[in-house]
Amino acid sequence: MPITLNCLESLFVWDCFDIYACRCINAYFVDCFIISNYIVIEDVGADDVIPLPNVTSKVLSKVIEYCKEHVEAANSDDRATYVNDELKAWDADFVKVDRATLRELKRAADYLEIKSLLDLMSQTLEDITLMSCDHKTFEVDKSVALMSQTIKHLIEDVCVDYGIPLPNVESKILCKVDNATLFDLILSANYLNIKSLLDLTCETVADMVKGKTPEEIRKKFNIKDDFTPEGKEEVRREKQWAFE
Incomplete structure (x- = not known):
């Protein structure tokens, strides 16, 4: 049963991603892929579309790539070895993107409540x-x-x-x-x-x-001239070295 995720790429253009409910209902996937403030993916019907206005298509495709890989790791016959070795290597390769993309992934992971991805992004970005x-x-x-x-x-x-x-x-x-x-x-x-x-x-x-006169400095920084002529003359006498 396909489920459609819509991400807002611009104000009026939507990109759609179809994922399969059998993958979503997997216990690991449900734990890491909850649509914040909207609906738990287990409850989505066949014709439902989930809007994700805070996630661009570029970032959502990376998020889905991450989740699919981790679902496969969770379902692997040799799960312990896969998680400890291959998955760590896969994660290390996954984060080899520019820092702007890493930050977008971190925001998306936080919005989608994908804790493992959020932790990975936080560790990578520092x-x-x-x-x-x-x-x-x-x-x-x-x-x-x-x-x-x-x-x-x-x-x-x-x-x-x-x-x-x-x-x-x-x-x-x-x-x-x-x-x-x-x-x-x-x-x-x-x-x-x-x-x-x-x-x-x-x-x-x-x-x-x-090189500017007091009047030019006042004008440049919008400083009010609150000195009387007598006060200015007194300052000149006391600070004569500054006017030499």
């Missing part, structure tokens, strides 16, 4: 989840996250299975760098104790103000 103060999450390479001494210490001192909260860092700082967020980035680099990033951002600001 990603760290960072949580910004506005409750958004970012998955980054562990080697990248460890550039922050603050994050490094958190990894060493606390359990990070559910992510690392960064209460002083907004999501816009974690996801991009531009002039509009430069000063926030300096504060974040200081908080996270990333010396190289702090040096870089401070040098960037220094280059931006180099």
Whole structure:
């Protein structure tokens, strides 16, 4: 009995995958292939179609490939040897894709509740989840996250299975760098104790103000001029070296 899985490739174009219920009803497969928030695959009828709007056709084909291989391993006459040797070798070859695909597979495994695939992707990626103060999450390479001494210490001192909260860092700082967020980035680099990033951002600001008059600097960074003429003159006298 075929069961159709529909994955949303774009807004209006669907790709369909037919799989057989006899494979799905296998105990191992049911354990690893539950359609989240929709239906357990044992209860699907012959004419039912399962929509998977969060999974692209490219990723779903890889997921099905993984599940079929693991079903065959579970049904093998020499199961222990297959799982210990051949399946490990197959898994090692399966993860030889680019990191973007690995991350998509990880998201799909989480959405489809395929624990073994999720574990495999997590082990392969060694990603760290960072949580910004506005409750958004970012998955980054562990080697990248460890550039922050603050994050490094958190990894060493606390359990990070559910992510690392960064209460002083907004999501816009974690996801991009531009002039509009430069000063926030300096504060974040200081908080996270990333010396190289702090040096870089401070040098960037220094280059931006180099050779400019106080009025030009105020205009560039939208700084209100709240000094009186007398106050400006006093600053000039006290900090005369800065104006030489």
